[in-house]
Amino acid sequence: MSARPMSQPADLEVVRDSYDRVADNYVEMVATTGLGDVRTQPWLRAAMDVFADSVAGLGPVLDVGCGPGTVTAYLAERGLDVSGVDLSPRMIEHARRLHPQCTFDVASATELELAAESWGGLMGWWSLFNLPRDILAEVLARFAAALVPGGLLIIATHVGDGDLQRTEAYGGVPVRWTTHRWRPEQLVALVERTGLRLTAELRLPADDQVGPGVVLVARRNG
Numbered sequence: 001m002s003a004r005p006m007s008q009p010a011d012l013e014v015v016r017d018s019y020d021r022v023a024d025n026y027v028e029m030v031a032t033t034g035l036g037d038v039r040t041q042p043w044l045r046a047a048m049d050v051f052a053d054s055v056a057g058l059g060p061v062l063d064v065g066c067g068p069g070t071v072t073a074y075l076a077e078r079g080l081d082v083s084g085v086d087l088s089p090r091m092i093e094h095a096r097r098l099h100p101q102c103t104f105d106v107a108s109a110t111e112l113e114l115a116a117e118s119w120g121g122l123m124g125w126w127s128l129f130n131l132p133r134d135i136l137a138e139v140l141a142r143f144a145a146a147l148v149p150g151g152l153l154i155i156a157t158h159v160g161d162g163d164l165q166r167t168e169a170y171g172g173v174p175v176r177w178t179t180h181r182w183r184p185e186q187l188v189a190l191v192e193r194t195g196l197r198l199t200a201e202l203r204l205p206a207d208d209q210v211g212p213g214v215v216l217v218a219r220r221n222g
Contacts, residue, residue, distance in 0.1 A: 006110045006142065007135050011177065012087070015130050016108070018175035019088035025171045027068050027094050035209055036126070037070050044156075047202055047215050051121065051154045052078045058120030059148050064109050065127020069095030069102055076102050080121075085112065109139045114146035122147060124155040126213070130177050137190055144194035149222020153196060157182055159203070159212040184214045191218050 009015070026036070034040030038048045052075055055061055059081075063072040066084025068091055075082040076099070086092050087108035095104040109128060122143045128136055143153055160181030169175045188198055196218035204213040 006112075007138055008110050009130070009132055009135055012108060012110070015177045016087045016089075018169075018177050019086075020090040022170045022173045022175060023068070023088055023090035023094060025173055026091075027098075029170055030068065030070055033209070036067065038074055043202065043204065044215070047154070047200070047217070048074065049078070050200070051123075051152060051217060052080055055121035055152050056080065058151055060119055061121035061123065062114075062119055063123045063125065064112070064143075065124060066095060066104065067091050067127070069099040069104055071123070071125055072102050072104070073099040082121075086127075087111075110135060112142070114142060116145050117148050119146050119151060120148055121152050121154070124153075124157075126156050126158075128155060129157045129179050129181070131180065132178075133180060136180070137193070140191060141194045144196050144220060147196075147220040149220055151220050152199075153191070153218045153220075154215065155187075155191070156213060156215040157187065158210070159184060159214050182214070184216075187214065187216060191216055194218075196220055 029035045030037055038045040061080050061082040063084040066072045066086050069084050072082055072084035083103040084095060085105050085107040089106050092104050092106050158179055158181045164179040166175055166177050166179055184203060192198060198218050200217040202215040206212045
């Protein structure tokens with residue numbers, strides 16, 4: 001268990017409510033456009049496949065910010081012992097309905113109690129960008145401590161300078177959240193400060209659905 005409580009974002013409940021409101025539209029967009037589905041995006045699928053192969057046999061995997069469980073279910077199909085959590089109860093309702101073979105719970109990244117050296121893999125797959133920068137540093141340090149020796153962290157997020165205040169998303173649904181964008185080198189430095197060793201970095205240009213992004217994979221030594 002964590003020795004002290006995790007800092008909580010001041011807007012946690014506002015962000016939770018926003019994702020509850022966009023959940024239905026988001027699920028529809030996944031089904032109709034492939035948004036958020038790695039099977040429709042070859043480079044992201046390749047990154048996820050390498051991650052899955054690398055953590056197989058190391059221990060359970062947790063998809064933090066799993067949304068409707070699309071990637072969680074993909075990893076389960078590959079034979080991993082994987083579960084998902086999301087701060088949005090509505091997203092978790094969809095995940096349980098769409099992927100009943102998987103386990104899902106409601107929790108944000110800052111509400112988790114992760115035992116030391118208990119997870120083979122941890123994921124923050126386009127799900128940590130709403131966290132303020134200082135709190136993200138705290139979350140990643142907790143993630144690093146929770147990995148078994150040799151375990152992997154994979155995170156993906158939006159690239160850019162500064163923050164964006166979002167007032168609508170996923171088909172014009174009203175929301176209130178901040179997208180904290182990172183330069184890749186800044187995020188690499190943040191991950192390495194946790195003691196993890198970077199093993200891969202994939203930079204993605206903007207496309208028709210989202211802006212530029214970065215995927216990082218890091219390993220706990222051991």
